Amino acid sequence: GAVVSQHPSRVICKSGTSVKIECRSLDFQATTMFWYRQFPKQSLMLMATSNEGSKATYEQGVEKDKFLINHASLTLSTLTVTSAHPEDSSFYICSASVDPYNEQFFGPGTRLTVL
């Protein structure tokens, strides 16, 4: 099956700093990538959808200036959490798809802890 990687798997940062998370499709070209957030013992909530070469579409309630998404190539999307605060601590998961309507393949997730 298609493989999606995320880096880093865990990150701890101080409040006020910015953190970048990478999502890569390793063996296919992903026109569309998705970013989810999962709080402990809760479900996945879609944060934004990004299509290669265009601006991301954010879900209602997600601050686009705080969660910067870049999808500059068909194999890489990045999520930057700017000026992170403890309430941003969560598990961030990306998924990738060859097109918006095809199966999404999920990355292993990134655990962000903001102190």
Added chain:
Amino acid sequence: AQTVTQSQPEMSVQEAETVTLSCTYDTSESDYYLFWYKQPPSRQMILVIRQEAYKQQNATENRFSVNFQKAAKSFSLKISDSQLGDAAMYFCAYRTGTASKLTFGTGTRLQVTL
């Protein structure tokens, strides 16, 4: 807005037995897809099975099968011959045919006992 409801926060099954996880959804769309995802302790989301709404036949993948009741908007997952490796969180998810967004239910934690 579409919603997905999983009413069983936790389920338990003995090894080799059968268990059914429930899922209901609400939509006014006629073209949509339903999915069951497994999230083991590693947190890696894995697609278990998918069902296209236009198909009357229930999807089956080895030991996993669904009972898709379109009129009742119900989409349950049956796991036969349960194995220890089936222990995980199971999420039901929905997507319309014209959008890419997946809407997930709240999940059911499945325990498999010896």
